[in-house]
Amino acid sequence: MKVTIKGYTGVAVWKWVANDDTCGICRMPFDSCCNDCKYPGDDCPLVWGQCSHCFHMHCIMKWVNGNQKSNQSCPMCRQAWKIKEK
């Protein structure tokens, strides 16, 4: 008996690599999207700050743009909000 595999159809589930389960702003799980979006994934990406906290991009943008300029800090640790480039 000799068996050889010709094709393999695998299934994988993707997940965000985040340090928390839920977004600190909208309280939705990272695996689903922010309140304004329909589908998680590219439509509603995550961003990581240099402080290592992470949020839905839409959520943190609202936070940063909605506040006065002086208040552009991470809502979790109050350090200045800077996006960590990967």
Place this chain on the structure above:
Amino acid sequence: MMSTRTSEQAAKKLGIMMSSRSSSNGQAAKRLIIRNLKVAPRNEEDNFLSLWKHIDEAVRAIHESRPVSMSLELLYQSVENICAEKKSSMLYSALRQLCEEHIRREVPKLTLEMNDQIEYLKLLNRHWEDHCSHMVMICQIFLPLDRGYVLNNPLILSIWDLGLDLFKNYIIINKTVQTRCISGLLTLIDSERSGELIDRSLVKSLLTMLYKLQLYQPIFETEFIKSSEKLYSHEGESLLQTFEIPEYLKHVEKRLNEENNRLLHYLHPSTRQPLINCVERNLIGEHVNTILQKGFDNLMDDKRLDDLKLLYNLLSRFLNGVEQLKNFYSQYIKKRGRDIVINPEKDNTMIQELLDFKEKLDLISECWNNNEKFTHALKDSFEHFINQRSNKPAELIAKYIDTKLRAGNKEATEEELDKILDKIMVLFRFIHGKDVFEAFYKKDLAKRLLVGKSASVDAEKSMLSKLKQECGGVFTLKLEGMFKDMELSKDVMSAFEQQLQIKTSLSIYVNVLTLTHWPSYTASNIILPPEMSQLQEKFTEFYKKKYSGRNLQWQPSLGHCLVKGHISPGNNKEFQLSLYQTLVLLLYNAKDDLSYEEIFESTKIEENELKRTLQSLACGKVPILTKSSKGVDVHSEDIFKFNKSFTHKLYRIRINQVQLKETQEENQSTNEKVFQDRQYQVDAAIVRIMKMRKSLPHNLLVTEVVGQLKFSIKPADIKKRIESLIERDYLARDEQNPNQYNYLA
């Protein structure tokens, strides 16, 4: 010639002054003398009598139906003359007397003993007709009397009416005549009702007579209705016992037609209402319940459309008839529907039966004359019984759709499939547990998509749009997400292949899923052969590079492979296998016998899964392995041997996983998942109720919650939710009474 004396007398009578003819002096001036018109003196009495003599004789002749000797013209003139002499009242009373005498003479002829009722009726009718024709003649002769005298005296009957009046008062009012006439008529009608042919014109003529004499209503109609009442109340009761319902309904219809015919042919139209009413009430109205109880279910079962239509029409004449029919209709649907739904042994055929049942009911709906109440009753009853068994119908509907949408289902063309889906959507509409449906549908859809078993993307999409239409976008959001993932995976794969460049002997395709859209799968770690795990690694790396911030978790339980097997020289086959099956078979490249333990060690497939896998390979329809022990169950001490003599008529073979046990577990977990989603609804209901009531004892709260929720829930589960809400400070137990909850604002 008249003498002067008489003329003077006459003049005096007339009051005209006459001057004396001569004067004494002889020189009388000439005077013009006006003399009164000389009228021949007449003996008035004699004159009347002589005229009357002719008339009297003529009338007698008419009464005796003899030819009249004098010309009618002369008679007419005589009457005219008499009237001119102001002797009208005398003439009238003489005529009256004459007629009265005649009628009196007639009476004994009609009170003679006579056994044959019909003959008697004929006799009476003859008398009536004669009387009428006599009166017509008399009227014509006495026309001046009618015109000149009767018209000016409102209290006096016209000659025609006089005739009727006399006939009425002397003949019909006579007890013997009356009873004989009425009973004769009723016997005739009765015999017609029992199917004999009768002389309708005779009946009609006599009834017209009664009507003209204004006796129809008082002496005939009341008796007639009374006898009909008796007949039909008896008939209703006895026939209901002996007849089947359809037969009975036909009979009632026949009866109604007959009575209508009777109305058309001889009864007076004013009888219509009491008569038809009597028939309907006695044959239907009194027995609505019995009829429905005895026959309705059978009529429905046998789809007797005509009979049902008839039943509806008959019952619609009664105030509550349709209402009662509707109630029986709903009860029928609930009863039969419940039979279909409630029995777990019939689960396999439940949906098909429901579809057939619905189709049948739709067909029957034609009978209800588009009555909206029945449409509602159908909907309500369907909704009621289909939710009698919680969750299962929803689950089975999802599965039914799965079998229809799965590949290899060649029984229907696209259009037919679409029709089937439309029908199933109707059932779906009745289901309360739409979330249960969604969970199972999602699970099946995932299987179809991942294993590539879906019959057609178009059909899937059309089903999706139907669901969207029915339940809104939120309901299908995740399902749409699944399709989106499939599309995305295609793009990712083509990008990966470009980057890979070198063709490996082993091709890989990966479906990358978004966690929240798909049913949750348990991850497991298994040992993959190095070539496969390398390939998997490569893909993971590629994916991470393409989508930063993401990680991939592999789901071996969903993978499948295309495998080429050289069983013996010249016996090559291709297999469609699950990943687990592949891993097991790969072990046989090195050895022909393997124990269960060995297989487990080298693959690390989770125990239950492995047992199932081995079962499918050794005990299924395609036994590529042989098991050392007998029976279907796999034991840990079994040894599996490669089946060298394996043959199969096909070149490419699909070996299905054994499904049974899995389904039950899966089933439970799906149901649990559904309940988890429902918890929020329970919470919301509890809070809503408490917010309104402020304070409630436990039992009342539980019953109210059950009342508000559309799905069934165990009280123990509600209790858990209440406790959770207490923990979260929505509610608090009352300090005095621990069974009482207070709402915390």
